[in-house]
Amino acid sequence: MTIHKQLREQLATYRDLSKAERAALKRRLTDDPAGAELLAAYEAMDRRLADLADPRPDPALRRDFYAALQGEGAQGQAGWFGRRLGGVYAAAGQLAAAAALIILVVGAAALFRQQSEFAASGSPVPISTGRPTKAATGTPIGTAAPVRFPAATPTYAVIVPPDAPFAPFHRWASQWPQHTGMTHGALRAGLKTYLLDHGGVEALLDPAVMGELKAALEGHLPAPGAGLQLADVYPGGELELVVAVLPFVDVVGEDEEGVLHITGLGNPEYWPVENTFPTAVQVEDVVAFDGQPEIQVFYSFVDGRHTFQEYLIAKWDPARTYWREVLRAPLLGVEEDVSYVNVDRDRESGNTAVSITCRAVGPWETSLLREDLYVWDGDDFMLWIIGRDEPADQRQYLGLAEARLRSGQIGGAAEMYRALYQGEVTLPAPNEQIDWQVIAAMRAGQLYTLLDQPEEAEAALAQASLRGSPLGQWAGRFSEAYRDADDAAAAWAALVAMKRAEIENDDAIDAGNRYLASFANDTVVPMALAAALQSRDVINPAAPSDLLGIWAEYDLAAEVGQGRVEDLDYDGANEVIVTLPTPGGQAPVWLLDRGEDGWFTTLLGLHHNVNAPLTAPQLGPNGDFQVMAVGDEYVGWNGRYPFYYSEMADWEGNWRLSAQPEHRCYLPADDLFAVAEFDPRDGETAVTPNGPTPGERTPTPTPLSGTP
């Protein structure tokens, strides 16, 4: 039986009722067994909670607090605090020599002050384009192993990639090479024959022989003379030839892809990277300084909408006898003239730090420069620092807000949207036709409904509807639905119904809000699904069938194609993964998870088609989490953002050991990544990586006690 909202709230706060209100409630409940049962349950709940034993702090807390007060340097009060300490301890019956009590716990206080400063710093730190200079600060992350630099103060030499042939260059899709007619097999066979004819790889040390080979491969190399290098890439003292060739077909085509051949008259190793275009290859001992050169590759590829560049370092792993990607970092998300990679190496310790600038593309088509720092810890590159440009306009600001929302920070996102529409954030509007204010007000209103803040929601939606645009009208109707049903999910479901009827009708949308319409299409359905789970207080769903019933109540079930309930991040609570087929035949895959602010949703990717099955997850690398096949990729989830693996066919076909997570250049929400200033020359600072590193360094999570 449904209990009316007013009664629910009375029951939930029964202790605050006046005498008259209690009497009225009592009378009412005589005819309302469900209400009476609820009240009894709440009374029992309060008794149990009241009976809950409170943990006590250790006695040193008092001592440390007063010492910290002294440390804060209350001027003129040091004497007073000294007296106070004596008085307190005397009153408590504890004896303590005054001198012994003056223990300045500077370390703990200082650490906490740093944390407070960090917490107060809400806005992102602008990207540093130079080398980081300060000692590391920031909050240690979980149980990730700290990286300790040697006590010696090494001298870093900045290694700048040579201009030619290694400098990466950007190619537009329209400029990609034509089909050459050469197959992989033919190239490999031709190279082997050529090398055998000339007496082996060492023959290429003769510039004339090398020149002849380059000429023969003209048109297949990324640039004239580029893509060929001699190095001892397999340990053993013999030279091998590293060849980078262009894809054999046009990028918009077909089945054969660009390959990197490594031929040394021994076992050839290669890995195909689909839809790629290697632009530069360099063999060099980049990490560890163990005499074993790594292969650095820059390559471009397209995903149908954007052109990307990536920087890859592959290291030969003799134990596993295959090439292991130790770093694969995105460089650029959209058209850009500059990519920036800086490799700093310490020859004494073998430590290498690679800083990479990329352009992050996020929600709202926002793009901001992002800087990552990868540091070699002896076994892997750890993602250390991320910096990000400040938003320069309202769209970029809203993109950051939406990124927060997609990582579960509903409150943080709502706050950002509110700050924009209430004028606390003053940034220019990049497109005068788009009303960013109404978008921000609408979004704030939507999010406040999810946060159970009806007054704030109404205020924001009212502001949106004042603008008079079609979006403003939707805000008004959303607000009405919320008021009538007193249920956020009902309001969201009404928005889905509006979307079905109206948003797809272009005539109903003016130019200023056409942009939002396409965006609204993207997110309104998954957010409505999440709102339904929130409204029904779903904590840990067990099966999709449980959820379909809830969604059916809100007339949302028909939006869902397929669904799974899985614990991808092994945190003991299941996530929900659904496909939401579009009229255009696409099958976007969304993940719903329950965070501190409630259920939220984020896009995982595009599945092959609406009929392709959403298969069960597989164990990810290291077994600490699961990954789901979405389209051609495997997607993991760490509770805040998805991370991706491409299947790699190596010599043993064992992609799980060789796969590395792809740190896509997406737009990070502010506190997903702590910006730490880092000086590798500080040998005494124990530092820990700040960014979440999926898989490799995470401990095996322990399930919640009592959770099935």
Added chain:
Amino acid sequence: MRSSVMTKLTPAEAQADRVAVLFEQYHQAIFAYLYRLVNDAEWARDLTQETFLQVHRTRDRLEAVDNERAWVYRIASNLAFNALKRRRRFAWLPWRDGDAQRAPQLVGDDPARRVAQQRRVAEALAALTPTYRAPLLLYSRYDFSVREVASALEISEGAVKTRLYRAREMFRQAYEQDE
């Protein structure tokens, strides 16, 4: 807890004295509250200390505060929520009862049964997100009124009532799941 040494305090000393009184009065309860919010004794300890350091730093506002208890809990809640936002989920650790010192048990009670019951309650509480755990703790465990909860959490009274209802339902669901 006032010093037995009677001295004439300057205004600044009076403020500082008030801070100490608040500390003595509330630090254990604040610690317990923070412990329930962040599920970690050491973290709760640090947050407790910082709470009262913040009280000290803003002591010039004490005169204008009409409900000191709610004010202290507000500072504690804000610190906890900010700290929780920075917490990395992949570093999730199981909630450990043994981290903090236990309060003495009721005399005459069945210890084993009480421990089991307490654990069930604590686990049900831990199943709530901090957004809902905080108002439930303040209202049901620490006897705050709706108005005081609103002041402590800086939300409207309407939002408090809604969250309390939701929190109670989520707690019930989690508690009954263990039966």
